[in-house]
Amino acid sequence: MLATRVNVGYHHGAMNRFFIIVLGSFALVFAAACGGGGQTKPDANPGTSKVLRGADRYPTEGLIVVKADLNGDTIPDVYSIYKEETKGDDQPARRLVRKEIDVNFDGMVDIWRHFNEAEKLIKEELDYNFDGRVDALNFFDKGKLVRKEVDVEFDQAADVFKYYKDGELIRVERDTNNDGRVDFWEYYERGILDRIGRDNNGDGRVDTWQER
Ligand SMILES: [Ca+2]
Numbered sequence: 516m517l518a519t520r521v522n523v524g525y526h527h528g529a530m531n532r533f534f535i536i537v538l539g540s541f542a543l544v545f546a547a548a549c550g551g552g553g554q555t556k557p558d559a560n561p562g563t564s565k566v567l568r569g570a571d572r573y574p575t576e577g578l579i580v581v582k583a584d585l586n587g588d589t590i591p592d593v594y595s596i597y598k599e600e601t602k603g604d605d606q607p608a609r610r611l612v613r614k615e616i617d618v619n620f621d622g623m624v625d626i627w628r629h630f631n632e633a634e635k636l637i638k639e640e641l642d643y644n645f646d647g648r649v650d651a652l653n654f655f656d657k658g659k660l661v662r663k664e665v666d667v668e669f670d671q672a673a674d675v676f677k678y679y680k681d682g683e684l685i686r687v688e689r690d691t692n693n694d695g696r697v698d699f700w701e702y703y704e705r706g707i708l709d710r711i712g713r714d715n716n717g718d719g720r721v722d723t724w725q726e727r
Pocket residue numbers: 584585586587588589590591592620
């Protein structure tokens with residue numbers, strides 16, 4: 516089935532830059548994941564027709580879905596989901612509630628971005644290995660990144676937690692032995708690694724500190 520191609524007036528240069536940035540950050544996480552022993556699942560049925568999963572992870576009933584095809588293969592890659600609202604006697608206005616992006620053009624969405632009532636980004640869900648399951652969450656406050664949760668070996672349990680203040684990394688926590696409890700801490704001062712804490716006996720508390 517061919518999807519309708521909709522021109523939403525994207526500036527191609529800007530959009531290309533956006534995709535380069537997104538793909539670049541994907542590549543970094545892949546490198547980190549592979550270093551940690553993670554494996555990327557191969558496509559189960561390469562070449563067979565795929566189920567197109569666009570705006571169907573979240574309900575779109577009563578919402579307006581605008582589709583855009585960025586690579587010209589007639590399959591949408593960006594879904595912008597709007598809510599139509601009327602305030603007072605004003606004409607109804609569209610408010611962006613979600614953006615869904617297919618980064619690798621396989622017809623399946625890999626990034627879900629959620630926006631608040633002021634159309635500010637509040638949460639991002641990312642599928643790094645393109646298997647349809649979310650592997651990382653980014654949380655934002657007033658448009659700034661405050662926390663990242665990443666499942667580096669794709670077992671559906673987050674193992675790396677990154678905390679940010681004013682957009683700067685201040686702390687990293689890791690569950691290195693996969694028991695669901697943080698056992699490794701990195702503290703940063705002005706963006707530079709200051710000290711590392713390790714839990715050696717599994718009680719969730721730091722036993723040894725290493726100054727940098
Ligand atoms: Ca496309």
